[in-house]
Amino acid sequence: MRLLARLAGYVPTVVLARRNVSRASARSALAVVAVVIGVVAVGGVGLGGEAFTQNQLEAYDGFGGVATVSQLDYPDDGAAEPNGELSEQEVGRLRQAAGSAAVIPVVRPANDTVRTPDGEALFTVRVVSMSDPSRFYELRSGSFPASSSRAVVVGSRVAENNDLAVGDRVTVSTDSFARSFRVAGVLKGQGFSDPLSADRSVFVPVGQFDDPTYDEALVQVDAQDGSLDETVERVETEFNGRDRSVFVDRVSDQRDQRAETFEQINLFLLGLGAVSLLVAAVTITNTMLMSIAEREGELGVLRAVGYGTWAVLRLVVVEAALLGVAGVAVGVPLTLGIGAAVNHALLGDPLAFTATGLRYVALGAALGLGIAVFGGLYPAWRAATREPVEALE
Amino acid sequence: MSLRHRLGGSVPVLVAAVRNVSRAKLRSALAAAAILIGVVSIAVVGAGGEAFKSGQLQRVESQGATNVYVFPGPDREREYFTREDLAEIQETVGTTGVVATTTRDGQWHRRSDRSEQVSLNYVESAAALRAITPVARGELPSTWRRQAVVSARFASDHGLATGDRLRISTGDESVQTYRVVAVLSEPTGGVGSAEVYLPARALDDRQYDRARVLTGSADEAELTAALLREEFNERRDRLLVFELTSLLRLFTQVVNGINTFLVGIGAISLVVAGVAIANTMLMAVIRRREEIGVLRAVGYSRGAVVRILLAEAGLIGAAGATAGVVLALPAVMVANAAFLGDPLAFTPGAVGYLAAAFAFGVGISLLAGAYPAWRAANERPVDALRG
């Protein structure tokens, strides 16, 4: 206590300011509440957005060291879009070029429809076929069927939207067949960032296609066996020498692009949330104006007994800053609490804070403090430049 | 006795509120400014989002939401429509126009040694083509035989103009030469668009792989689709019927959800503004403690005191909200111009958001004023007047 008092003697402005703040407790409390809301809005939006981003990006988790390879339609056209097909022979070349890396060709049959046994067509559902989807996906229920069996695995949305469960039957028709299949498994939810849109897909065993044409191929490099970059390099050399004939896209690049998009959206939301801090600044200004109006006489006395303009200015600004500090002190733990709740809900781990997320919290705190000081400037200037004689009238 | 005085006498609470608000001008102005910011952020986000939504919906509608697309169903013995099938469809939909088309992949023989794949769309007549796509340049022939119409994209990609010749073959057939007589205008996206449009009589088999029914509105399209399903698909799926209405509905739902979320984040600032109002009113009642005590002493009921103070809070809110809506208007007009092409094209949804922002601004002010008013009204006059 003694030590505290002695320390306090070194920061008289802060001590005076603190007394003044607690003098009008209701008013100060409301100003602090305003800052708290602003800090929580910025930090909470930041953390929430980050958790959402992480949740979405989890879809890429199984795709480490994977690149997609697809045929270019117009080999001589610069603005070509990948929508051609890979022939059996091209897949062979790809395997050769990829060396030890696994090459998994993907079939996306044309004119695909999936129907329930009573003939109802399932909307927005795509048929996909690849060997060994278990390489990339986990099941929520059921099991992966053998390549030759008459059974499919369905994505989580497909199952949810159409009330499908393991054991149900669906009819899949494509260019080459129309057959009834048993649902052998339901995949875990992947989110809309999944490279194969697994949530909305029905995985048919490759064995069902007599003469498959491949729309793309996935190249997967095991981290121990080599680097994806080198493999991609070899594929590029093989296929894109003089004419560009395939499009190679690292899933990690897709992931980065996605992450960037999410970050931009997040920043936009953050800006919207930050408007509330602007309003909090107005509240601080208002509070401080009331405070100095009330203490006109007192401040006049200070000026009269020799406080300079600067000293009074500092006194009032520090008072405003204290409101900001209080707001941040309450707001940051609150934000972290909200963030933990969101993390728990989206990521299953309350403490899954990312560096970026925490940076948003810090940003909210800094802004909260900043706007408090900023909001105090005008009232401080007004109080400091008032003639003492007038104030004491 | 001035008229103003008489009028004022009939709304005494309002008069008192105006007077008291203007007593602490700066304080009231700042509180109103806080409301203003909140109202602007809600109004701009909400009404801007509405403009975006309407713009997108209009685009989708212009790309075929008023059409019903009909394909041969899986339970038909043939995978195409014959003229008899089309007549049956026409009979079901009554006077509404039906346009049957066939899409094929063809080879365009640019030079003798080289050909490129091209998407073809065979249409029954020039009138039918005009009904499904707008024509930008050129004249469509009344009897369509050896002429081709190309999409704007195709024409610009390959430097084609009217008068140019296209040598095209399909499947195993021999190469035919067509003269380009017209170019379609952008956008020609949407269902069933192609690069080159040819007359259906150029098809040797006259088999159509799809038909579209042209209705006047998205709602009519939905009804027509239902009618077709009922007529053709009762026991077996003889037709596949698609309309974009359900897709539109899904889109609207998604955009509405996003918009509500954004407006919600914008509304946080209005909550903070409410705090500002509460603060201002708290100050007001503390300052005017004795005055309010006198009112109570001379016979003002608690209700009357509450009303006077709420009117004050409401007035500040209304001033801020009005200014906010006025300030938001230009921003919304910019959004209207960007998404709808007309700054004054306020959609009902946008007007709704503007009104809601205003109402929310005033409402939150009243709510925020409630506690200070209640506190002032419940103070015992004796205490207030004890100096």
Place this chain on the structure above:
Amino acid sequence: MATADEPEPILRGQDVVREYRTGGQTVRALDGVDFAIRPAEFVAVVGPSGSGKSTLLNLLGLLDVPTSGRVELGGEDVSTFDQGRRTRTRKRDVGFIFQSYYLIPTLTALENVEVPRLLDRTPVETRERATELLERVGLGDRLDHAPDELSGGQKQRVATARALINDPNLLLADEPTGNLDRDTGDSILDLFDDLRTEQDVAVVTVTHDEYVADAADRVVRLIDGEVRG
């Protein structure tokens, strides 16, 4: 008790006690006081500072209720009145002149007088009545002056006019001549006399001024919350 020349009291108090509880301590501001105020009566309440004068006045004006004992209005115990009824009764029957006037700084003299009736939505009648009252207290030429443009005595008269706008039966004044010179004080006393003779208004005034006490029909001396002498 009531005789021909002593009409029924407007207000009567029996064994009135008023205690204040502040921070664990209990202060007995009134300690078993009896009183009766009859129409047209002029009562002066005197006593040292802190003796309970203002507390008594608040009870008379139904601003407060006793801790124990009875205050009766027309035979009814006012502590059974709810807030609303007390407020309405106060409005109809009681006029207050506060020690520090409490005029509203943003209103003119005329508007200050009108305040008690402002919510009645009778602007024309109210204005006529307020003008008449201000003329009566000698401020006919100061109608549009703000309080800070008036002298202490003038403010006092505005406060008096405000107290009269609802035609009270009982006028309560807390040291109405406290800060005034003798002439102004006299004019206030003359006004009280007029009100009593013309409208049977009872006047109860707290005063330190022996001169005012001499003019009263009856003097109540309070010491430490009890009536003496």
